[in-house]
Structure formats: structure tokens, C-alpha cells
Amino acid sequence: MKNNGKLESTFWALRLGLGATAFLAGADKFTNLLTNWEKYLAPPARKTLPVSKKTFMRGVGVVEMLVGLGILSPREKVASYAASAWLLAIAANLLLNENYDIAVRDINMAIAAFALAQLSTARDPENEDTELVEHSLRAV
Numbered sequence: 036m037k038n039n040g041k042l043e044s045t046f047w048a049l050r051l052g053l054g055a056t057a058f059l060a061g062a063d064k065f066t067n068l069l070t071n072w073e074k075y076l077a078p079p080a081r082k083t084l085p086v087s088k089k090t091f092m093r094g095v096g097v098v099e100m101l102v103g104l105g106i107l108s109p110r111e112k113v114a115s116y117a118a119s120a121w122l123l124a125i126a127a128n129l130l131l132n133e134n135y136d137i138a139v140r141d142i143n144m145a146i147a148a149f150a151l152a153q154l155s156t157a158r159d160p161e162n163e164d165t166e167l168v169e170h171s172l173r174a175v
Contacts, residue, residue: 046158049151050111053144057118058103064096077131106151112159115152119145 063069072095073088084091102121105114122145129138 042154042157046151046154049147049154050106053115053118053148053151054103054106054111056103056144057099057106061096061099061101061103064092064099075129075132075134075137077128079131080128106148112152112155115148115155118148119152122148 060069064072072092076084076088076091081088086094098121102114102118105111106118108114122141126138126141126145129135129141
């Protein structure tokens, strides 16, 4: 994949976009400059939280910042799968809170994070060696 410029640019666009977005959204859980994040907690979640909504959202922020940093690190494949699962969990919460429009966006971001993980797998040098060996064995 490294020789294919279009796939490489797609990989980097997803990596930088998703990594930065996750990190910045996580950081904003401490400042609420973009929005008041607590309003997005579904009623069932609010009722069962063992901590305040503010404390919970700060915990969410820490997780999101770690996922964002993970996507930007050499461990982007694992972090991208984690981001995909995390975003689906957020979308489920948003559906329970009847924030359908935002839930759809998070589902799309989850798909993008999954695509990034798949691209990471495709560009992994060890994966390329395995594919070369398998191709050679099939040829024999």
C-alpha cells in the first residue's frame, strides 16, 4: 500500500482527522467550549451513574484523549478499533437520548475509524511479508 499515493493519503487524512477530533472532543469535556456535554447523557445513564455528570464526562474526556493520542501514535490500528467501538457506544447513548442526528454522525465516524484500522492492517510491513509468502506458496 505504501506505493499507492491515494490509499496513503486516505490513511493519513483519516488518521489525523480522527485522532485530532477525538483528542479535542475529549479535552473539551473539561471546558465545555463546544457544547455542554452533560446534556447528551441518556436518562438511563444519568440514573445509574455512581458519580456526578460532570465527573463522568471528564472521565469520558480522558478516554477520548487517550484514544485520540493512540490513533496518532504508532499503535493506530488498535486505537482505531477502540475508537470504532467507543463511537458505537456513544451512538447508542445518543439514540437513547433521542439525539438521532448526532448518533448518525457518530456511527459514520465509527465506520471511518474501522476503515482506518483496516488501512493500518493493509499497510503493516509484517502483513505484506505474510501476503508475499502466501502468494509464493500458492504459486508453487
